Amino acid sequence: MSKLYFISGSVILFFFVSCNTLTQGVIVSKENELDVTLQSINQVLNFLEDYIDELNLDAFFGITLALSQIEQSLPNVPWMYESAFNSFRIRCQNLINLFKENSMGGSGEYNFLFKNTLLEPKLWYKSVSFKSGLLKDFGLHSNWTVDDVMKNKSSSYHGLSSDQCLAEILENDCEIGSECSVLMLENRNDTLYVITHRLLFMQLFRGIRCGLKESISIYIEKFCSLIWRDAKTLEYLNFPNTDLFLEQLLLCGMEGYGEFLIERWRSKPIIWQTENGCYKDSLELKNQKYRRTANVIEFGCIDHTTGLGLATLSLNARYLTYTMKNL
Structure with missing residues (x-):
């Protein structure tokens, strides 16, 4: 599967400064924050594409929620970011389609039902003004x-x-x-x-x-x-x-x-993302009982948390494009 290694016009100039300030919980500007947020989305999608066979239903539900936020962002996306958002939309949909077409995703009691109902992004649409x-x-x-x-x-x-x-x-x-x-x-x-x-x-x-x-x-x-x-x-x-x-x-x-959606909370999915693009849970993984379909995948990451990370980043991108246009 082809991947987009996204770098917008302003990321080259601001990426390292923005990453450092976001890691410290300090936001430079919404434009810089959007750059870093999109870079993080790209990284988690790279990871999900590489390890799709290890993912359970919960991860694909997170991808679906991410797709719903990306699609709802499109009317507010500045022109210089349109190609990135459209690429993310296509990549999320491709992951969902691969999951639906194959028998991956675990064998939970309701997996078949949820697989064929919950993974529709429009189901999770809501018009909001933040x-x-x-x-x-x-x-x-x-x-x-x-x-x-x-x-x-x-x-x-x-x-x-x-x-x-x-x-x-x-x-x-x-x-x-x-x-x-x-x-x-x-x-x-x-x-x-x-x-x-x-x-x-x-x-x-x-x-x-x-x-x-x-x-x-x-x-x-x-x-x-x-x-x-x-x-x-x-x-x-x-x-x-x-x-x-x-x-x-x-x-x-x-x-x-x-x-x-306050600044210091928006920085968390960027701070908590591992260098491999995925997410771990801060609970001690050893000697803990995992949630229903949470699955420990490559690098000790959790597929449920990684899906949540992607969806939360996508929500933040939607919020940033909305506020850049409307506020």
């Missing part, structure tokens, strides 16, 4: 420790997995059974992966056109308010779970909540 001030500020979890984060890596609730509920609405024409209604709709202040997967459920519910957008929006705003509290706490604890933090930035950033 505003702050819409979420309720719950502060921090003042009593949390790193151990509290590390021991709560499940997205299940009382033994019911979020995957079961995603599959249920896909198989039953949007109908939600009593158990999934408790998990996904009950008025609770959940945390960590449980609340991010409740958000993902609502995003899918909207994408397959179930229910009223207005009522779904109420859930999403509440969930992202709770997730904002979790994300700020993870930062306070020095990011004991980078996989979860990327998931938080991505899912709520896709909704246009500017709280998740």
